[in-house]
Amino acid sequence: MKSVKKGLRLVAALEAFKGIMSLIVGFGLHVLAGHNLRQFAESIVNHAHLNPASHVPSVFINAMSHVSESNLTLLAIGAFIYSIVRLVEAYGLWQQLVWTEWFALVSGAIYVPFELYELFHHISVLGVSVLLLNIVIVWYMAHMLFVKSE
The missing domain is CATH 1.10.287 (Helix Hairpins)
Structure with missing residues (x-):
């Protein structure tokens, strides 16, 4: 824990x-x-x-x-x-607080399509880094919520 x-x-x-x-x-x-x-x-x-x-x-x-x-x-x-x-x-x-874990998951996931769109138009180290960090956070929050529900 x-x-x-x-x-x-x-x-x-x-x-x-x-x-x-x-x-x-x-x-x-x-x-x-x-x-x-x-x-x-x-x-x-x-x-x-x-x-x-x-x-x-x-x-x-x-x-x-x-x-x-x-x-x-x-x-x-x-x-x-x-x-x-x-x-x-x-x-x-x-x-x-569980509600903020859900909020972090949703608010992080909302940005992923926009970050992907931006990378398709202009790839950069910063853009890739931000996307990867965001995906890691979204995955972590989803994992945390899934583990708690079991």
Whole structure:
């Protein structure tokens, strides 16, 4: 039973990490609301010593100049909601609450088709790694729930 606890706590730690990162992104988006995003993008490009006239930096600057404050606010709210969901899931997995085990299984499995679709269009080491990690977590959660039901 100790290995069960370790496995669930490892998944809980991953979910907590995702929740904390989403919370940081949400705060960052909230802070950016009301600022000149074009100027912000230009300062990032300059700080990175990139040529603002080259393709990728110019696309980034142009895209940032078209983001509205309401879209930024909606993205920040979405990031906060996502972080709450992930942190609640992490707490539940840490406490071995069965409903969060089911939630982890379903929420992990939902992403698999999208990850496969993305890999069919653009294969990358990061994409393959994320897919494999997700499949391992989904398999582990399904295994845990199956073992408990016996």
